[in-house]
Amino acid sequence: MSTTAIILAAGHGTRMKSALPKPLHPIAGRPMLHHLIASCAAVFDRIVIVTGPDMDNVARAAAPHAVAIQHDRLGTAHAALQAEALFGDGEVAVLYADNPLITPETLRRLLARRGVSDAGLALLAMRPDVANRYGRVLTEAGYVMRIVEWADASEAERGETLCNAGVRCAAAPDMRAWLRAVGNANSKGEYYLTDLVEIARAAGRHVAAVEAPFAELRGVNSRAELADAESAVQRALRLVAMENGVTLMAPETVFFSHDTNIAADVTVAPNVVFAPGVTIETGAEIRAFSHLEGCHVGEGAIIGPYARLRPGTRVGKAAHVGNFVELKATDLGDGAKANHLAYLGDASIGAGSNIGAGTITCNYDGFAKYRTTIGERVFVGSDSVLVAPVTLGDGAFVAAGSVITDDVEPDAMAFGRATQTSKPGRAATFRAARTKTGQP
Secondary structure (H helix, E strand, O other): OOEEEEEEOOOOOHOOOOOOOHHHHHOOOOOOHHHHHHHOOOOEEEEEEEEEOOHHHHHHHHHHEEEEEEOOOOOHHHEEEEEEEHHOOOEEEEEEOOOOOOOOOHHHHHHHHOOOOEEHHHHHHEOOOOOOOOOOOEEOEEEEEEOOOOHHOOOHHOOOEEEEEEEEEEEEEHHHHHHHHOOOOOOOOOOOHHHHHHHHHHHHEEEEEEEOOOHOOOOOOOHHHHHHHHHHHHHHHHHHHHHHOEEOHHHHOOOOOOOOOOOOOOOOOOOOOOOOOOEEEOOEEEEOOEEOOOOOOOOOOOOOOOOOOOOOOOOOOOOOEOOOEEEEEEOOOOOOOEEEOOOEEEEEEEEOOOOOOEEEEEOOOOOOOOEEEEEOOOEEEEEEEEOEEEOOOOOEEEOOOOOOOOEEEOEEEEEOOOOOOOOHHHHHHHHHHHHHHOOO
16 A cells, blocks of 8 residues: 655745745755655655645755645645545655654654554644643543644643644545545634544544654744754754764854764864765864865865865865865865965865965856866965966976966976066165155
């Protein structure tokens, strides 16, 4: 029997106060929708995203999964019903894109509990430290009797700690029938998934609750809740890194992406940010205030402080990237060094080369990008400008302050300076003239 996850992502998310749809707001460098899709993909055979007619960016983010459109926003049950044709003949779970942190393990437990013959409907529930205005899940003899919204709950019911997390799971035929049976006799005239509990029980079926941690089931409906979710995910990522042998000197100041890959015996100093697509090999040191994205750092390399590695960069074994050095789409070879105040973009730099302070590669002419190729054991003096496309052969030496526009042969020394002229006594004459006219 097939399993299908229906992810509801059609809401405007007005509390976010953003032109960006709520499901696309990122946590740990990945849209909320992608977090939930990743968990569902590990468990379900099919994933369907329900979005609105004016949310093409959400539909694109859902690819390659199927998309159903809720043309009229008439509530959560109505939204789920828009995917009815894709339910299949097995189990169907309905989830929310703004519950992005549900784990595959919890989803498997939900499916397993629904699969028990006495549970026609299974749902996820949680016990927040502060229950606030969450709907309460009222149980008896191990089964859910009803869900009561906080506004409608009595004082005794508000004292219950088990709260509704929104996710529902049932066999496809039941899910179809029960969604169709949902009415809209409420103040907003909308069709709500919460009514499935009452409908399933009226059909003589038991409703079971699967409890999971609030950290997984928390909803994200505002910028404050987004920040709380980010904080929770970062704490988890830091803990995993340290458990895997990474030294974080000030863990609370280091920020990871969902896919950051750091080997054991890497040391990360305070105030470092890892954007998506970063791999760090063993023994590397990432010094303070560095920002890394889409790059690979080799074994034993030293990055920073105050370094920026941009996408497409590969730093070789035992290479050094120092303070205020920026690399973009650059291969820095084993043992090579760029220790001070340099920009190296669209470059290949061979092993053992040294790039002096103030060096830049001029890789863009306003229309296209060009590549600079620097061989092995090349010395580039301080304040040099390498105008791409240009190649420096192995062992070449570029004198400080040079502008290099032509290729340099291996083991050649290149000077790209204007000729220096010295006029004896001219400085004294200049000062005397300025003093006579009263000019400073």
